[in-house]
Amino acid sequence: xxxxxxxxxxxxxxxxxxxxxxxxxxxxxxxxxxxxxxxxxxxxxxxxxxxxxxxxxxxxxxxxxxxxxxxxxxxxxxxxxxxxxxxxxxxxxxxxxxxxxxxxxxxxxxxxxxxxxxxxxxxxxxxxxxxxxxxxxxxxxxxxxxxxxxxxxxxxxxxxxxxxxxxxxxxxxxxxxxxxxxxxxxxxxxxxxxxxxxxxxxxxxxxxxxxxxxxxxxxxxxxxxxxxxxxxxxxxxxxxxxxxxxxxxxxxxxxxxxxxxxxxxxxxxxxxxxxxxxxxxxxxxxxxxxxxxxxxxxxxxxxxxxxxxxxxxxxxxxxxxxxxxxxxx
Amino acid sequence: xxxxxxxxxxxxxxxxxxxxxxxxxxxxxxxxxxxxxxxxxxxxxxxxxxxxxxxxxxxxxxxxxxxxxxxxxxxxxxxxxxxxxxxxxxxxxxxxxxxxxxxxxxxxxxxxxxxxxxxxxxxxxxxxxxxxxxxxxxxxxxxxxxxxxxxxxxxxxxxxxxxxxxxxxxxxxxxxxxxxxxxxxxxxxxxxxxxxxxxxxxxxxxxxxxxxxxxxxxxxxxxxxxxxxxxxxxxxxxxxxxxxxxxxxxxxxxxxxxxxxxxxxxxxxxxxxxxxxxxxxxxxxxxxxxxxxxxxxxxxxxxxxxxxxxxxxxxxxxxxxxxxxxxxx
Numbered sequence: 001x002x003x004x005x006x007x008x009x010x011x012x013x014x015x016x017x018x019x020x021x022x023x024x025x026x027x028x029x030x031x032x033x034x035x036x037x038x039x040x041x042x043x044x045x046x047x048x049x050x051x052x053x054x055x056x057x058x059x060x061x062x063x064x065x066x067x068x069x070x071x072x073x074x075x076x077x078x079x080x081x082x083x084x085x086x087x088x089x090x091x092x093x094x095x096x097x098x099x100x101x102x103x104x105x106x107x108x109x110x111x112x113x114x115x116x117x118x119x120x121x122x123x124x125x126x127x128x129x130x131x132x133x134x135x136x137x138x139x140x141x142x143x144x145x146x147x148x149x150x151x152x153x154x155x156x157x158x159x160x161x162x163x164x165x166x167x168x169x170x171x172x173x174x175x176x177x178x179x180x181x182x183x184x185x186x187x188x189x190x191x192x193x194x195x196x197x198x199x200x201x202x203x204x205x206x207x208x209x210x211x212x213x214x215x216x217x218x219x220x221x222x223x224x225x226x227x228x229x230x231x232x233x234x235x236x237x238x239x240x241x242x243x244x245x246x247x248x249x250x251x252x253x254x255x256x257x258x259x260x261x262x263x264x265x266x267x268x269x270x271x272x273x274x275x276x277x278x279x280x281x282x283x284x285x286x287x288x289x290x291x292x293x294x295x296x297x298x299x300x301x302x303x304x305x306x307x308x309x310x311x312x313x314x315x316x317x318x319x320x321x322x323x324x325x326x327x328x329x
Numbered sequence: 330x331x332x333x334x335x336x337x338x339x340x341x342x343x344x345x346x347x348x349x350x351x352x353x354x355x356x357x358x359x360x361x362x363x364x365x366x367x368x369x370x371x372x373x374x375x376x377x378x379x380x381x382x383x384x385x386x387x388x389x390x391x392x393x394x395x396x397x398x399x400x401x402x403x404x405x406x407x408x409x410x411x412x413x414x415x416x417x418x419x420x421x422x423x424x425x426x427x428x429x430x431x432x433x434x435x436x437x438x439x440x441x442x443x444x445x446x447x448x449x450x451x452x453x454x455x456x457x458x459x460x461x462x463x464x465x466x467x468x469x470x471x472x473x474x475x476x477x478x479x480x481x482x483x484x485x486x487x488x489x490x491x492x493x494x495x496x497x498x499x500x501x502x503x504x505x506x507x508x509x510x511x512x513x514x515x516x517x518x519x520x521x522x523x524x525x526x527x528x529x530x531x532x533x534x535x536x537x538x539x540x541x542x543x544x545x546x547x548x549x550x551x552x553x554x555x556x557x558x559x560x561x562x563x564x565x566x567x568x569x570x571x572x573x574x575x576x577x578x579x580x581x582x583x584x585x586x587x588x589x590x591x592x593x594x595x596x597x598x599x600x601x602x603x604x605x606x607x608x609x610x611x612x613x614x615x616x617x618x619x620x621x622x623x624x625x626x627x628x629x630x631x632x633x634x635x636x637x638x639x640x641x642x643x644x645x646x647x648x649x650x651x652x653x654x655x656x657x658x
Contacts, residue, residue, distance in 0.1 A: 171500050172514070173532065175525035179518045185501070186511035195498075195506035200610060203502065206585045208552055215547030221540055228537070256535045281529060 017082035019050035030167030056096030067156035136176035139164025155192030162193035228260035346411035348379035354418035359496030385425030396485035468493025484521030491522035557589035
């Protein structure tokens with residue numbers, strides 16, 4: 001089983017500090033929110049008094065049930081902190097803030113560190129951190145940090161960490177569902193996390209209007225040459241009274257198409273503007289496809305924004321996707 | 330952690346026998362198929378030479394990837410076996426066969442034993458068995474049996490058992506996702522099961538036509554008083570070139586509706602005949618609702634067949650469901 005070595009520098013920094021600003025990334029999902037809250041709750045258990053969890057964007061509707069989610073602040077407190085800890089992200093840009101008032105900066109993340117970031121003054125001035133792209137979720141790293149700090153897990157911490165791992169492993173489905181992620185999930189359930197309650201809140205609490213939107217969107221399903229795609233238009237949002245928040249997971253559906261290696265979700269985001277989510281079943285690197293349109297992400301899950309009419313956008317993107325698919329053969 | 334005591338009678342029976350007929354249930358799913366195959370492969374590793382896995386109904390399309398699934402027979406061999414082992418079911422009726430040529434009968438199952446079955450000659454003449462309704466999947470019981478028999482797991486066994494547990498815990502989402510199921514999954518991944526490959530085959534391999542059918546079906550989504558329901562008609566099957574096999578998981582969608590405590594899927598199965606799948610989020614016992622129409626199942630997942638026009642059927646069933654829901658308040 002792969003294990004991550006937790007840096008003693010990070011542990012010492014935590015032990016020696018007393019005020020913490022914990023920040024996740026923009027457009028936060030379960031790993032960002034759950035890991036941040038779990039870290040905050042763990043530090044509280046260690047007797048740290050001044051802890052603030054910060055998120056530029058609001059907590060998504062289906063994550064508001066997470067213990068202590070209501071305490072998350074959207075504005076930077078005016079006071080200075082001993083340490084700011086970036087969780088589930090590794091650059092200032094991803095936090096959505098320009099600066100933080102903190103004497104030291106630390107990172108707990110599992111994303112690949114871009115070469116530019118590694119050379120940036122922000123990164124070279126880091127006090128401590130753990131960046132492990134091999135970890136399925138930042139939640140697994142926070143779990144290890146808390147364990148190394150001898151924090152006894154309770155239900156609030158376990159629930160937040162379970163949600164973090166659940167989201168980032170696609171419900172223990174993706175290839176990152178390591179023995180470690182399952183073993184950690186097992187510990188978390190023993191510590192009080194309830195798989196059904198958490199899954200119910202995250203996956204089984206879709207507004208009626210969202211499923212209506214899904215029905216309309218699935219009617220657009222097309223496939224060709226190992227690529228499957230769907231489209232949500234602004235008309236559909238209007239007809240169902242929905243917003244982009246209602247179609248966060250829609251790209252999962254073209255991905256489910258048998259024989260589809262690449263799945264694309266085209267979401268209209270203005271006149272002649274489309275936001276794309278791309279998924280790969282393993283053969284194609286969709287981060288490269290997204291990058292060629294100025295986007296980014298992971299090898300198997302990426303996104304970008306493309307302008308033009310729907311037809312133009314689809315033609316452009318499908319062409320690049322077809323080429324990428326051909327190169328794998 | 331809850332553990333099941335494996336009966337020494339069962340272990341001795343296995344040790345002392347050399348030919349085995351292993352039978353799952355009609356309309357088999359991942360737990361029935363995966364557990365049966367894993368048991369067969371495990372017994373083979375113990376040096377047992379004559380093993381036959383039998384299934385009345387064919388292996389579903391999305392389970393054909395399971396190691397050794399192709400060896401499953403649909404017809405009873407003429408020869409006599411030392412033991413017939415019923416897996417994931419506990420009555421002859423559920424196997425779809427009337428008799429087996431076997432000197433002894435054993436059961437490995439996790440379904441509640443109906444009072445009638447417990448009194449039946451079939452049951453009282455059982456040679457050995459393990460029936461544990463507390464187990465999330467029959468696969469967990471087979472895992473324990475193989476462990477007790479000191480069978481070393483390999484990738485083929487681990488893959489079959491992982492699929493079994495994955496299916497019956499709803500991908501580790503349902504309330505039966507015990508620490509035990511997660512810990513066992515962890516062992517299985519360490520023994521060679523690949524979460525992504527298995528999940529991909531089971532959940533991400535939906536025929537294009539099936540997703541088209543889902544789109545049409547979601548357009549029928551309705552909800553009232555904590556009940557959400559959808560309908561697939563024979564017209565929709567014709568329009569998309571699909572069959573009932575394409576809508577096996579459709580009931581998951583009304584279940585996802587926020588605020589829905591009961592989800593119902595009405596599937597037309599002839600003129601004025603509807604097959605229903607019912608799901609509960611925990612408050613309502615849908616087995617009781619199904620039972621009042623001559624059906625059955627589990628407390629949270631049940632089914633029945635109701636005759637009448639769609640409107641008549643829906644009115645009848647929704648009335649009973651509303652009453653059941655009211656009684657929980």
